[in-house]
Amino acid sequence: xxxxxxxxxxxxxxxxxxxxxxxxxxxxxxxxxxxxxxxxxxxxxxxxxxxxxxxxxxxxxxxxxxxxxxxxxxxxxxxxxxxxxxxxxxxxxxxxxxxxxxxxxxxxxxxxxxxxxxxxxxxxxxxxxxxxxxxxxxxxxxxxxxxxxxxxxxxxxxxxxxxxxxxxxxxxxxxxxxxxxxxxxxxxxxxxxxxxxxxxxxxxxxxxxxxxxxxxxxxxxxxxxxxxxxxxxxxxxxxxxxxxxxxxxxxxxxxxxxxxxxxxxxxxxxxxxxxxxxxxxxxxxxxxxxxxxxxxxxxxxxxxxxxxxxxxx
Numbered sequence: 648x649x650x651x652x653x654x655x656x657x658x659x660x661x662x663x664x665x666x667x668x669x670x671x672x673x674x675x676x677x678x679x680x681x682x683x684x685x686x687x688x689x690x691x692x693x694x695x696x697x698x699x700x701x702x703x704x705x706x707x708x709x710x711x712x713x714x715x716x717x718x719x720x721x722x723x724x725x726x727x728x729x730x731x732x733x734x735x736x737x738x739x740x741x742x743x744x745x746x747x748x749x750x751x752x753x754x755x756x757x758x759x760x761x762x763x764x765x766x767x768x769x770x771x772x773x774x775x776x777x778x779x780x781x782x783x784x785x786x787x788x789x790x791x792x793x794x795x796x797x798x799x800x801x802x803x804x805x806x807x808x809x810x811x812x813x814x815x816x817x818x819x820x821x822x823x824x825x826x827x828x829x830x831x832x833x834x835x836x837x838x839x840x841x842x843x844x845x846x847x848x849x850x851x852x853x854x855x856x857x858x859x860x861x862x863x864x865x866x867x868x869x870x871x872x873x874x875x876x877x878x879x880x881x882x883x884x885x886x887x888x889x890x891x892x893x894x895x896x897x898x899x900x901x902x903x904x905x906x907x908x909x910x911x912x913x914x915x916x917x918x919x920x921x922x923x924x925x926x927x928x929x930x931x932x933x934x935x936x937x938x939x940x941x942x943x944x945x946x947x948x949x950x951x952x953x954x955x956x957x958x959x960x
Contacts, residue, residue: 683766736850750835
């Protein structure tokens with residue numbers, strides 16, 4: 648398989664490993680759930696199976712987001728990762744609703760005497776799932792942070808939500824075996840709520856990147872400090888940032904001395920541009936505007952013809 652860059656290669660390798668692990672784990676949990684008569688473990692197995700399909704969405708999103716710019720998409724395709732993450736969130740929410748409804752039916756539509764106490768096999772399956780899914784969470788999270796992939800990070804939280812749901816399964820199954828069989832379907836309700844919260848977090852992060860959400864305060868502060876350290880920059884007048892998928896776009900205005908030549912002012916702007924892209928690898932595009940130091944903020948440029956100046960209020 649051909650990869651556009653190293654980031655895409657890492658995402659595909661991690662995703663392929665996730666698919667294999669989830670397939671094996673979901674089959675094991677479903678088998679244990681049916682054999683041990685555990686509704687919570689069956690719900691947990693369905694959750695793991697849904698992760699297989701979600702990982703395929705991640706792979707498609709990463710592949711599309713790494714397509715080169717073209718005449719109709721001159722800023723690239725990075726937002727395709729956000730689309731993949733939103734689809735992932737919707738899938739998570741649907742799975743959660745299905746699991747929650749199944750638990751609700753067993754609690755309120757089933758005679759308490761008909762509730763079956765799950766077997767010990769379901770407990771061991773829950774423990775195995777907790778260990779495996781937590782390991783997959785850290786494995787995927789580290790890769791997502793390395794390449795700054797929103798879709799891959801969403802997949803990592805899929806693994807974490809699965810680990811949490813397995814903890815809920817373990818508690819419910821253990822409680823049922825201790826004489827409270829209703830705790831098994833109650834665990835399904837808890838699992839449902841955990842998955843819904845994970846879906847919300849994934850959806851919110853993807854939407855922030857879709858609507859040009861600004862960078863976090865710490866990143867903006869670091870950018871400001873870097874710009875002001877560039878030789879020739881007398882003052883940083885403005886800084887605007889926005890997330891474009893997994894990348895950052897920066898627009899900044901700087902003030903330089905009035906008596907500099909156009910070439911000198913341009914060189915300072917180029918140094919700012921180079922410094923930003925060299926120190927912030929996630930910055931895909933940087934625009935630097937130069938102002939004369941004597942110009943007051945919001946004042947019209949004295950060279951601007953009267954008909955083009957802003958009307959006074």
